Amino acid sequence: MTDEAKGVFAMMGACTIWGLSGIFYKLLDNVPAAEILCHRTLWGFVFFVCLLRFQGRLRTLPSAVSTPRTFGIVAFAALIISLNWFVFITSIHLGHATEASLGYYIFPLAAVLFGAIFYREKLSRAQIVSVVLAASAVIILSIGLQVAPWVALVLALSFATYGAVKKGLSTGPVVSVTAEVTMLLPFAIAWLAVIHSRGDGHFGEDLATSLMLMFSGLMTAVPLILFSYATRRVTLATIGLVQYVNPTLQFLVATLIFREAFTLWHAIAFALIWTALVIYTASSWRRGRAARKVARAAGTSGTVI
Known part of the structure; x- marks a missing residue:
C-alpha cells in the first residue's frame, strides 16, 4: 500500500470517528456536558x-508556550476548542445533532472567509460564490425556523477561528493540543472536585459510565493523530x-438514528x-x-541531461 493510500485511510478513520462520535455522547446524555468536557x-x-513520553518528545512541550505570543495563542486556542467541544456535546444531548452537522458543513467555507480576513488570502470566484451560498x-434557515441556527454558527465559527489561530503556530498538532x-x-x-464534593459527579457511579468518560x-x-498522519501523506485537496x-x-446519525426533525427549511x-x-x-x-x-x-525544465 502506498503512503498516499495509507493517508487516505487515516483521514477516513479520523472523519469516521468524528462523524459517529454523536452516538457516543448520546449514550452519555445522563452526564452534564460540562462534566464530560472536563473528563x-x-x-x-x-x-x-x-x-x-513514548515518542521521546515530552521535553518539547514547554517550547509550545515558550514566549508570551505562543502562550497567548495556545491559551486562546484552548478556550475556543473547549467552547466547540462543549457546544457539540450539548447539541447532541438537546437533540440538535442535525444543526451540528450543518455547522461542520459550513466550517470549510468559514475557514476560507477567515483566511481572506486574517491572512489576506485571495478568494477565487468559486470561493466567493460558495461563501455567499452558505450565508444564504x-x-x-433563520427565516424559516424563526430563530438563527446558533449551534451551527457557533460550531462553524469557533472551529474556523481555532484553525486560523493555530495557523500562526509552528508547533506540531500533537504537541500544541497537549499544551492546550x-x-x-x-x-x-x-x-470535577466541586461536583464530586457535592455528590453530583458521575465518575465511579458505575463501571460503564466511568469507562466511557x-x-x-x-x-x-x-x-487527531490519524488526521496528522494523513496531512503528511495526501494533498490538501484530497483532505478537503x-x-x-x-x-x-x-x-445521517441525526436523521436516521436519532430521528431528529428535518423540515423543508x-x-x-x-x-x-x-x-x-x-x-x-x-x-x-x-x-x-x-x-x-x-x-x-518546473521540475522537468530544470532537469539537466
Missing part, C-alpha cells in the same frame, strides 16, 4: 502525555474532499450548503491539479 480534557491530557443557507489540554487541566480538575480522552486524541465524511455521517439550507461545497471542492481540486502540473513542468 475529555483530563483523559486527553493523560493520553497525550503518555504518547509524547443560514439566512433562509494542559492549560485546561487545572480548570477541569477544579470543576475515560474513553472520551481517546475520542479526542485518536482522530474526504473531510466531508464527518458532517455527512453526523447528518432544513432541506433548502442543506441543498444550498451542498451546492456551495461542490463548487468549492471542484475549484480547489482544479487549482490543486494546476499547481501540480506547474510544479512538474
Whole structure:
C-alpha cells in the first residue's frame, strides 16, 4: 500500500470517528456536558502525555508556550476548542445533532472567509460564490425556523477561528493540543472536585459510565493523530474532499438514528450548503491539479541531461 493510500485511510478513520462520535455522547446524555468536557480534557491530557513520553518528545512541550505570543495563542486556542467541544456535546444531548452537522458543513467555507480576513488570502470566484451560498443557507434557515441556527454558527465559527489561530503556530498538532489540554487541566480538575464534593459527579457511579468518560480522552486524541498522519501523506485537496465524511455521517446519525426533525427549511439550507461545497471542492481540486502540473513542468525544465 502506498503512503498516499495509507493517508487516505487515516483521514477516513479520523472523519469516521468524528462523524459517529454523536452516538457516543448520546449514550452519555445522563452526564452534564460540562462534566464530560472536563473528563475529555483530563483523559486527553493523560493520553497525550503518555504518547509524547513514548515518542521521546515530552521535553518539547514547554517550547509550545515558550514566549508570551505562543502562550497567548495556545491559551486562546484552548478556550475556543473547549467552547466547540462543549457546544457539540450539548447539541447532541438537546437533540440538535442535525444543526451540528450543518455547522461542520459550513466550517470549510468559514475557514476560507477567515483566511481572506486574517491572512489576506485571495478568494477565487468559486470561493466567493460558495461563501455567499452558505450565508444564504443560514439566512433562509433563520427565516424559516424563526430563530438563527446558533449551534451551527457557533460550531462553524469557533472551529474556523481555532484553525486560523493555530495557523500562526509552528508547533506540531500533537504537541500544541497537549499544551492546550494542559492549560485546561487545572480548570477541569477544579470543576470535577466541586461536583464530586457535592455528590453530583458521575465518575465511579458505575463501571460503564466511568469507562466511557475515560474513553472520551481517546475520542479526542485518536482522530487527531490519524488526521496528522494523513496531512503528511495526501494533498490538501484530497483532505478537503474526504473531510466531508464527518458532517455527512453526523447528518445521517441525526436523521436516521436519532430521528431528529428535518423540515423543508432544513432541506433548502442543506441543498444550498451542498451546492456551495461542490463548487468549492471542484475549484480547489482544479487549482490543486494546476499547481501540480506547474510544479512538474518546473521540475522537468530544470532537469539537466
